[in-house]
Structures are given as C-alpha cells and as structure tokens.
Amino acid sequence: MWVIDGIPLHPLVVHAVVVLLPLAALGAVVVAVRRSWRRVLGLPVLLVAVAGVAAVPLATSTGNQLWAVLGAQNPVIETHVQRASWLLPAALVFLLLLGGALLTELASVRAEAGAHAAPAATATQYRVATGLSALAALTGLAVTAIVVWVGHAGSTAVWQGTGQ
Numbered sequence: 001m002w003v004i005d006g007i008p009l010h011p012l013v014v015h016a017v018v019v020l021l022p023l024a025a026l027g028a029v030v031v032a033v034r035r036s037w038r039r040v041l042g043l044p045v046l047l048v049a050v051a052g053v054a055a056v057p058l059a060t061s062t063g064n065q066l067w068a069v070l071g072a073q074n075p076v077i078e079t080h081v082q083r084a085s086w087l088l089p090a091a092l093v094f095l096l097l098l099g100g101a102l103l104t105e106l107a108s109v110r111a112e113a114g115a116h117a118a119p120a121a122t123a124t125q126y127r128v129a130t131g132l133s134a135l136a137a138l139t140g141l142a143v144t145a146i147v148v149w150v151g152h153a154g155s156t157a158v159w160q161g162t163g164q
Contacts, residue, residue: 001065008069010062014154017059020052021091021147025140028098032133035126039109042102049098049140053091060084076160080153087146094139101132 002009027045031038063084067077108125 001069002062008062008066010059010066013055013059013062014151016055017052017087018147018151020048020055021094021140022144024049024052024098025094025137025144028094028133028140029137031101032130032137035105035130038102038105038129038133042105046095046098046102049095053088053095056088056091060088074157076153076157080150080157083146083150083153087143087150090139090143090146094136094143097132097136097139101129101136104129104132 004012024045027041027048031042031045063081067081070077104125108129
C-alpha cells in the first residue's frame with residue numbers, strides 16, 4: 001500500500017478529487033454565464049478539470065489498496081466502493097463537454113480575429129459553444145453531487161470505524 005509518512009495515500013488523494021472537481025464545476029458554471037469569461041477563464045478551468053479527473057483513478061487505486069490492507073467486511077465501505085464506480089464516467093463526460101465548449105469557443109475567437117485560413121465565425125458556432133458550456137456546467141454540478149454522495153459513504157465508514 002502506498003503511504004506518505006505512514007499515512008495511507010488514499011485519504012490524501014481523495015482530497016484532490018474533493019477539491020478539484022467541484023472547483024472545476026464552479027468554474028464551468030462561471031464560464032457558461034458569460035462568453036467573455038469563457039475566453040479568459042476557460043483554459044484554467046479546463047486544466048483544473050483535467051487534474052481532478054486524473055485524480056479519480058489514483059483515488060480508486062489507492063482506495064482498493066487500503067481496503068485490501070484493512071481486510072474489513074464493512075457494508076458502508078462496500079457502498080462507498082459501489083458509489084465511487086459512478087464518478088469516473090461522469091467526470092469524463094464533464095471533461096469532454098467542457099473541452100468541446102472551449103474548443104468551439106476558441107475556433108470562433110480565431111475566426112473573429114481573422115486568422116489565416118480560418119472560416120468566418122457563425123452564429124451556430126456561438127450557439128454550440130454556449131450550449132456545450134451549459135451542458136458542461138450542469139454535468140459539473142452532477143459530478144459534484146456524485147463526489148458528495150461517494151464522500152459521504154467514505155467518511156461514514158471512517159467515523160463509524162472501518163472494522164465494524
């Protein structure tokens with residue numbers, strides 16, 4: 001099992017997920033609200049989302065290691081594991097929608113700037129970028145709800161005692 005100074009890595013990595021994914025979801029809501037914010041904050045929000053999504057498999061791996069070492073048969077831990085299986089697919093959908101929104105926005109910005117060989121920006125591009133941003137924001141909120149749902153089961157297992 002991976003540890004840092006005797007502390008299992010799982011609780012440390014989980015905090016990255018718990019902070020980064022909701023922060024990216026909040027950022028997705030912000031960039032969906034105003035197009036100018038999408039242009040300025042879009043890339044930082046996307047990078048936070050990438051880091052949060054990348055932390056999910058690491059949290060899953062370290063959680064499985066911790067579960068194996070504990071050897072506890074606790075239904076709350078099993079619930080935590082089952083709920084955690086929902087997080088990565090939802091987070092990947094969130095990341096794809098956010099990335100699609102930002103790529104569409106960047107394409108329209110490039111067209112507005114008159115970049116060489118770039119077709120003129122159309123109203124459809126603006127609508128697609130706005131629609132994808134709205135979907136990304138909603139998906140980000142759903143991902144945040146899943147993080148809370150998974151985390152609740154995990155924290156319940158810790159505070160009730162894993163060996164019960």
